[in-house]
Amino acid sequence: MFLINHRLRRSHDKLQDLLLRARLKVKPYYTYSVNNPKWLFMFLFSRFQVIRSHIQIFYPKAFIEDCSESIFEELDVETVVQALQKDGLYLGIQLPPTIIEEIVAFTMRKPCYANLNPQLMFHIDSKELWQEEYSSFFIVSDYVDPERHCYAIEKITQDPKLLKIAATYFNAKPVFTGSRLWWSFATNANFQERLNFAQELFHYDPIDYRSLKFFFYLTEVDVSTGPHVCVRGSHKNKKITHQLTFFIGRSDHDISQYYQQKDILTICGNIGFGFAEDPFCFHKGTPPQQRDRLMLQIEYCLNNYHF
Template identity: 35%
Template sequence: MQTMSSPPQDLEAVARSGSRWKRMAVRIPTYLADVRENPAWLPMFVLARTMPGRRLHWMLARKPKTMVAGDDTMFDATVGNAVSALKSDGIFTGLQLPEAIHREIHAFALKTPCFGNFNRRLEFLAGEQAEAEKRFGRSLLSGHLFERILECEAALKIQRDPLLIAIARQYLGAQARLITTRVWWSFPTEATEADRRLASLDKFHFDLDDWRMLKFFFNINEVDEGTGPHVFVKGSHQRRMLKHQYTLLVGHPADEVLDYYGPDRAVTLTGPAGSGFVEDPFGFHMGTVPTKKPRLMMEIGFGVSKPSRRRFHGEPIIR
C-alpha cells in the first residue's frame, strides 16, 4: 500500500460538497428509521460524536483474550502491529490480498449487475456504465453489488479471515462482531452534488454508525490518483475540536479539518490491486471521485452493537 501526503489546496478543491444542511436532510429518513427500530441508537448518535462520551464507552469495553491469527490467515501481517498503528494513527496500511482472491472478486464484479447510486432501479453491468447513463438519463457515480457479493466465495473468505477478526477484537473489545460486507464501483463521471453527498465523496467526514467501529478496505483494482483514492487524516480519531463534537453534522470543510490536524496528517491511499488498509472510521476521511478509470473497492465492517435490519448503504447485514 502506497500513501502520499496531500497538499491542503488539492484536498480543499475536491472537498466542496454543497450545503451542510442539505447533506444532513437527505439522511433524516434513515435517522428516523434507526430510532424506530432501536431506541438505543439515539444516545449513541448524540453522545458518540463527543470525546467524553466515546472515552466512557471505550472504558466499559470487555477486554478480549490475546489473539493471534495463526496459520489460516491469507495476510502477511501481525495483530500487534495493526492494533498499535490503529491506536496511534487510526489507520494501518499493511494488508495485501492474494492475487487469486482479488482477481476472483474483480471477475465476479464485472459479470454481476450492480445498482447505480444506491438505487435498485438503476441496474447495469460495470462495463456498460456509459451506456447505462444514456439509458437512465443520469450520471452513475457508483455501482453497489449489495447482497450479491455474498455469492462470491473469495469475498466470504476475506470476511471470515482470522486476522481481521483478531484485529477487530483486540482493538474494539471482546464484543466486536462482523457487521457488513460491501463491494462497489466508483466511476469517472459528471456527478451531481446530491449524488456526491449520498456517496460521502469529496467531503471530509467521520462515521457514526456505532459507538466503536473498524473498517477494512481493499482496492480490488489498482488505485492511483486518477482512480478516486481514499484519504484519511491520521490521529483524528483521538482528538476532536469542540466545534466538530457538539454538532449533529459529521461532514466538515477541508480547511477546518486540515488547519486543526495539520496538512501533513492527511494521507492519500493508493496501491496495487489487492492492497488494503484498516481504519477507525471515527477519524476524518473521504473518498474521492475517479477522474480517469473506475475503482472497485471492498469493505469489511466490524462493530460492537446489535446490527440493524436496515443500514444507510443498503449492504447486507451479517448476523
Template identity: 30%
Template structure:
C-alpha cells in the same frame, strides 16, 4: 453516580477499577453509558433505539468508547484465533500494527490480498448488480462496469452502489475474507473484545460531473461516521489506485480528537478548506496503492474518497462493531447451518455473527415500513435540525478530553 448506571454495573458485573472510571464520567456520559449497558444486559433490537437515543452518541467520545470496549471484554473476550490464515499465511505478531492503528486511526496493512484471491473476488463482484443514485438509472453488472472502467468513459453520477448487500454478505468467497483469521485478529485486537460483523459492501467509482451534491452522496467530501459506539472498517482496493483514481483520504488521529467535539454534527459534509479550519494540513493523508492494498480505518476519524478524475476505482469493504446498540444497519438473513457450524468449530463466539438474524431482519423491515416517508416539510425540518439545532446543542455539551 447515576443510580441506574450503578445498578447495571453491579448486574454486568464490572471490577472496581472500571466502576471507579465510570464514577468519574460526567452526568450526561453516565446516562448514555447506562442506556448502552441496559441494552447489552436486557437485549432487544438495537436499531429500535436509534431515533430515541441518537443524541447519546455525542457522549461516546474516544475515551468512553475505550471504556465500553473494556466492559464488553468481560463478557465477550478476544477469541483465540488460528495463527495461520489460509489467505494471508502466518499471522505473526500484530502488536505494532495494532498500536499504529490505535494511534492514527488508520493503518495500511503490510500484506496485500494475493493475486489469485484478488482475481476470484473481482470475478465474484462481476456477477453482482449495481445502481446509480439518480432517477431513471438502470442496473449494471459488475462485469459491465469493469468494461466501462477500461474504456475511460465519463459517467453522469460517478459512483455505482451494490444493489443487494445480502448477495455480498452470503457469498462464500467474501465470507471467507470477512471471517479470515488475519482480518479478525486485527479487528479483535483493536477493539479488545469480540467484534460483530455488520456489513460487507462494494462499490465502483468513475469520473463524474463532481458537483457538491454528487460528491456528498458518493462520500467524496470529508465527514465523520458514527454508526456504532466503537467500530472499524476494512477497505480493500480491487483496482490500482493512484492520485487520479480516487484514493481514500483521512485526517490522521481524528478518531481521538473527533470532529463533533469541535461543534460539527455527525455526517456533516465538509470541503477541504472547511476541514482546514479544524485540523492542520499536515494531518491530511491519502492512501494510494496497487490492487490488493488493505486499509484498516476507524471512520469516526474524518475521511473521504477523493473524486475519480481518470480510470475508475473498485473497493471492497467489511465493517465490524463492538455492539449492535443503535445499529443503523439492516440485519442479515441467517447464516446457512454449515457456515455457522464452521465458525463454532473454530471456537469463535457467535457474537461475531449476531447480526445474522432473519427474525430481526423482518422486524427491522416492519419498523422501516411503518416509518412515515419524508415530505418536503420533513426534509426542511431535518435540515434545520442538522445545520442549526444540532450545532447549538453541541456547544452546550461539556467537552470531555
C-alpha cells in the same frame, strides 16, 4: 463593495449546502431512531472519546489464538493494533492474488445497482448502454450483499487475523456488520450530486461506539483515480465543535485549519492494497477523474443495528 458581495455569496452558498445536507440526513436519522432507539443513543454519545474508550466493559471479550488459517500471511496483528491505537489507521494489508482474481471475476459475472438505488440494476461491462436505458448517469454502483454471494469476500470477513485485530482493538468481541463492494465512476458530477456518496466532505462515521473498517483497492488507485483520504490521529483528536454537531461533514478548508498537512493522507495503492481505519477518523472519498475505482470494505462493530 466587492468584498461585501463576495461574503454574501459565500454565506448564501453555505446556507444552500447546509439545507441540502439537512435534507439528505434528516430522513435516514429519523428512520434509524424510530426503528431502534438504541441507535439514537449511540449516535448522540459515541462521538465522545471518554465513552468510546470505556464502553467495552459492558461487552463480552473474544480470544482468538489460532491465526494459521489467515489469508494474510505477512500481517502482524500487534503492529496493526498499535498503529490503530495511535493513528486510527494502518496502511499496507495485501490481498493474495487468488482472492483478487475471484472478486474481480465476481464483479464481471454479477449485476450491480447504481447510485444506491436497487431499481437501477445493470452489468458493469455494459454500463454506457444502461445509463442510456435509465436516462441517468451513474456516480457509484454497489453489489448486493457481496459476502453472501462471493466466497472470497466471505473468507475475508471470517479471516482470523482481521477478527483478532478488531477484537484486540475493541478489547471486546467484534461483530461483523457488513461488506460493501462498489465502483466509483469517473464522471463530471457536481458537488451536490456527489454529496450523497461521501465523495466531497470530510466526515466521521458514528456507526457504533467502537468500529473498524478494512478497505481494499481492486483497481490501481493514484491521485487521479479516487484515492481515499484520511486524517491520521483524528479518531482521538477533534475540536469540541466537531463533536457537538448534527452536521458532521467538514470542508477541506475546515480540516486543514485544524489538522497538520502531514496528517491528511491521500491513500494510493496497487490492486489488492488494503488498510484498516477507525471510522471515527475524519475521512472522505474523492471522485475519480481518469479511471473508475473498485473498492471493498469490510466492517466490524460492537453492535449490529441491522440497517
